Amino acid sequence: MDFKNFKMPYSINPDYAKKTAYFSMEFAIDQSLKIYSGGLGFLAGSHMKSAYNLKQDFVGIGILWKYGYYDQSRNMDQTLNPIWTKKMYSFLEDTGIKFQIEIHNAPVWVKVWYLAPETFKTCPMFFLSTDVPENDHLSKTICHKLYDANESTKVAQYILLGKGGAKLLDEMNFEREVYHLNEAHGLPAAFYLLRKYGGDLAKVKEKLVFTTHTPEEAGNEKHNIHLCHDMSYFCGLTIDEVKTIEGVEDDKFNHSLCALRMARVANGVSQLHGVVSREMWNKYEGICEIKSITNAQEFKYWADKALYQHKEDGDNVEFDIRKAYLKKRAFRIVADQTGNMFDPKVLTIVWARRFAGYKRADLLLADKERFRKMLSNKEHPVQIIWAGKPYPMDYGSISTFNNLVEESKNHKNMAVLTGYELSLSKSLKQGSDIWLNNPRVPREASGTSGMTAAMNGSVNLSTDDGWIPEFAKHGENSFVVPKADYDNWPTLEQDQFDLNNLYEVLENEIIPAYYEKPDQWRKIVHTSMDDVKTQFNSDRMADEYYKLMY
Numbered sequence: 001m002d003f004k005n006f007k008m009p010y011s012i013n014p015d016y017a018k019k020t021a022y023f024s025m026e027f028a029i030d031q032s033l034k035i036y037s038g039g040l041g042f043l044a045g046s047h048m049k050s051a052y053n054l055k056q057d058f059v060g061i062g063i064l065w066k067y068g069y070y071d072q073s074r075n076m077d078q079t080l081n082p083i084w085t086k087k088m089y090s091f092l093e094d095t096g097i098k099f100q101i102e103i104h105n106a107p108v109w110v111k112v113w114y115l116a117p118e119t120f121k122t123c124p125m126f127f128l129s130t131d132v133p134e135n136d137h138l139s140k141t142i143c144h145k146l147y148d149a150n151e152s153t154k155v156a157q158y159i160l161l162g163k164g165g166a167k168l169l170d171e172m173n174f175e176r177e178v179y180h181l182n183e184a185h186g187l188p189a190a191f192y193l194l195r196k197y198g199g200d201l202a203k204v205k206e207k208l209v210f211t212t213h214t215p216e217e218a219g220n221e222k223h224n225i226h227l228c229h230d231m232s233y234f235c236g237l238t239i240d241e242v243k244t245i246e247g248v249e250d251d252k253f254n255h256s257l258c259a260l261r262m263a264r265v266a267n268g269v270s271q272l273h274g275v276v277s278r279e280m281w282n283k284y285e286g287i288c289e290i291k292s293i294t295n296a297q298e299f300k301y302w303a304d305k306a307l308y309q310h311k312e313d314g315d316n317v318e319f320d321i322r323k324a325y326l327k328k329r330a331f332r333i334v335a336d337q338t339g340n341m342f343d344p345k346v347l348t349i350v351w352a353r354r355f356a357g358y359k360r361a362d363l364l365l366a367d368k369e370r371f372r373k374m375l376s377n378k379e380h381p382v383q384i385i386w387a388g389k390p391y392p393m394d395y396g397s398i399s400t401f402n403n404l405v406e407e408s409k410n411h412k413n414m415a416v417l418t419g420y421e422l423s424l425s426k427s428l429k430q431g432s433d434i435w436l437n438n439p440r441v442p443r444e445a446s447g448t449s450g451m452t453a454a455m456n457g458s459v460n461l462s463t464d465d466g467w468i469p470e471f472a473k474h475g476e477n478s479f480v481v482p483k484a485d486y487d488n489w490p491t492l493e494q495d496q497f498d499l500n501n502l503y504e505v506l507e508n509e510i511i512p513a514y515y516e517k518p519d520q521w522r523k524i525v526h527t528s529m530d531d532v533k534t535q536f537n538s539d540r541m542a543d544e545y546y547k548l549m550y
Contacts, residue, residue, distance in 0.1 A: 001114075003095040006172040008057055009117055009124060016056035016543075018550045020178040022047065023061050023165050023186030025157070026069075026146060030120045031423040034068035034087055035127070037146055037389065038354035040213060042425075043269070043448055044182055046298040050542035051123035053300070058542075059174075061165035061186075063157065064092070064113050064127035069146045070392050072418040078409075079402040080418070082392040084145065091119050092127065098134075099171050101163050102232045103142070103156050109134040110164045112171075128164045149393040155223055155231045158255075162188030163235065170196075178550045181210045181263075184221065184255035190262045191235040201245065201262070205288075209549045210263040212256055212290070215276045215445045220256040228253050247286055260287040265549055267291045269446040270467045276442050291548055294467055295446040296541040299533060303455035304430055308533075311526050319522070323457050330431020333424065334385060338408070338415045346413070347514045348383045349506075350432035350458070352420055355390035355397040358443040362400050364436075365407060366499050374503075375411050380511045387417040387428060425449070429456040434510060437462040438502060440494060441486050454478075454532035457525050461505060463498055471536065477528040479505050 001009075026041035027033075029048060036045065044060070051058040067084035075081045092113040100107040111132045115125040130142045141148075142156045162181075166189040169176055179189055190208055197203040214220050225239055234242050243249065246258040260266055260281055265288050268274035274292030281287050304326065310319035327344040334342050342348065355361055364371055364384075374382050386404050390397035401416070408414045417424065429435070435453035437444075437460065447466035454460060454471075460478040462468045472478040481501035484494045513521050534540065 001093075003097055003112075003114065003172055006124075006174045010055055012057045013055040016054055016058070016546050018057065018178055018546060019176045020056070020058045020180055020550055021061055021165070021169055021176040022051075022058065022180045022182060023161055023189060024182035025063065025161060025185045027060060027062050027125070028422055029115075029122055029125075031421055032091075033089060033115075033120075034421065035062060035065045035146065036421075037069040037391075039446070039448055040183060042297065042422075043295050043446070045122075046296065046301070046448075046538035047182075047542055047545075048122040048125060049120075049298040049301060050538040052117055052121050053298075053539055054542055056123065056542065056546065058123045059176075060123055060125040061161070061168065062125065062127050063143050063146075063161055064129040064131075065146045066129070066131050066144045069389065072389050072420065074418060078405050080390070080398050080405075089113075091115070095126070097168070097171055098132070099167060101159070101167055103139070103159050104152075104231050106139075108139045108142070108160075110160065110168075112168055126165075126168060128160055128168065130160060147391065151223065152227065152231065155228055155233060158185050159188045159231060159233055162186040162190070163192045165189055166192040177207065178209060179207050180545070180549070181208070181259060183211065183213055184259040187255050187259050187262075188233055188235065190259070191233070191237060194237070194262075195235045204262055205264045208259075208263040210259045210266040210288075211269065211293075212260075212266060212277055213269055213445045214256065215268075215273050215280070215442055217280055220254060222252040222254045225251050225253040247284060257281070257284060257287070260284070260290070263288045265289050265291060267293045267549060269293065269295045270470065272442060272466065272469055273445040293541060293544045293548060294470060294536070295448050295451075296536045296538040297448050297452045297455070299455060299537040299539070302426065302429070302452040303533070304457065307457050308529065311529060316522060326430035326456070327433075330427045333417065333427055334415045337417050340412050340415050342383050342413070342415070343381075346381045346383050347433050347511060348385065348431060349434040349436050349461075350385045350387075350428045350453075351436040351438075352385070352387040352417075352425065352428050353437075353447075353449050355388045355401055356394070357396055358440045360438050360440065360495070360498075361386060361388065361397075362404055363438050363495065363499055364502065365404070366495065367503065370503050374506065375413055380515050381413065382511065383413045383415075385415045385417060385428065385432070387420040387424060389420050425452070426456075429453040429458055432458040433514065434459055434461050437468075438481075438498060439463060439465050440491070440498075441465040441483060451532055451536040454528045454536075457529060459510075459524055459528055461502070461510065467536065471531060473527075473531075475509065475524070477524060477531045479510060481505060
């Protein structure tokens with residue numbers, strides 16, 4: 001293939017002919033390609049697959065992380081031990097393209113790898129690497145660890161993604177009409193375009209669209225503007241020129257705010273998140289319109305086809321047999337990792353996602369007595385599994401993970417698993433009856449894991465956040481705890497309210513229904529599978545991006 005004059009490798013559906021490039025720090029495409037950490041990557045991976053399904057004129061641009069995010073292993077006492085292992089991928093193609101970009105006022109070589117559509121059924125994808133012999137050691141490390149803890153390295157990574165990705169499109173003579181930034185990490189692409197178009201911001205705006213995933217201002221990344229300038233983030237603009245574009249006087253450069261002022265249109269990732277984002281950002285002048293496009297996941301990749309088939313056939317016996325088999329298969333992983341033997345007949349709750357403070361992984365344990373009572377109930381037994389990766393430098397979340405491990409030593413029906421990536425995620429969704437999600441409202445922008453759980457016959461138990469308000473019908477397709485007064489109550493009171501309500505729903509609705517009304521329970525599972533199938537399939541989402549954004 002001639003990458004210097006790249007052409008789309010499949011014929012384009014005329015409904016999706018707008019030429020688009022999508023920039024993201026992470027993509028979860030296949031278990032074997034470890035370049036993602038959590039929800040942002042799961043979302044981006046599904047988007048790439050749906051772009052392929054719909055034959056859109058669409059390419060993905062990311063970074064080839066040499067050590068991935070990290071590999072989650074255990075210390076001798078079972079607690080968390082992050083390790084970094086060099087990754088190798090024979091299925092990526094060397095494009096032969098190498099070029100230089102400026103980082104920290106010095107030229108850095110960038111090498112480009114290609115993921116062909118047929119490998120994992122995605123749109124064409126390109127991955128950038130600085131780990132080449134021509135670079136000095138420091139430059140090589142830019143693409144070593146996803147979300148590196150060092151601030152300068154992190155800024156260099158954003159420059160690699162944005163400036164490197166935009167320059168790659170020029171190197172390939174591959175004209176794009178839309179530059180879609182999935183989060184503000186790739187924002188240097190906008191400054192690259194600004195220089196390319198001789199400072200014409202209106203021309204940049206025509207091309208730039210932006211997806212924000214962070215529902216609170218503090219969570220949006222800010223770095224010292226002088227550091228960013230010294231790192232060559234702004235492609236030659238002076239600090240005063242940048243401040244004029246960003247519209248802020250102080251020295252904290254707010255990546256998301258700047259993206260909202262340089263983009264033609266932006267979106268939040270659920271209806272609720274769109275509302276929250278508009279409230280949060282509208283106090284600033286000159287920002288673009290913020291729409292809502294709810295995240296989704298690719299049905300073809302995630303859904304258990306046999307479960308759906310038995311449901312369509314109205315064969316409840318085979319449906320139950322299949323679900324029991326999926327549970328049994330997932331429980332082999334539990335036994336392998338923890339030595340605990342779980343029973344497929346027992347109601348199984350799973351909490352699995354990225355560990356972060358606001359997601360409150362250990363909320364159920366805040367009432368130790370109630371937790372112990374639930375886990376020791378012989379008449380209506382419960383099994384519970386936790387899994388997920390804390391950020392390797394987030395010591396609060398690591399401590400939560402380790403506390404759960406310690407607690408699990410007291411219960412043979414509680415397990416904490418490591419290695420939460422695509423493969424384990426799929427197994428746990430298939431092996432769970434209840435997918436537990438209890439973030440503080442409205443901190444979860446979307447939270448897509450519950451969608452793929454529902455695609456595998458698992459019922460959501462959630463606080464009313466993210467995508468849940470668009471999906472949930474309490475007692476019909478899911479269970480939702482009532483809302484606390486999140487505006488006026490102190491955090492401790494909110495947590496207590498949510499904790500009590502989670503237990504109320506578990507003890508009085510979910511557990512009795514599962515054991516005493518199996519037909520009613522199966523109906524809830526079926527309704528959940530029906531309701532998630534189309535509306536939360538990423539084909540719908542990829543279609544909406546074209547219609548509403550591009």
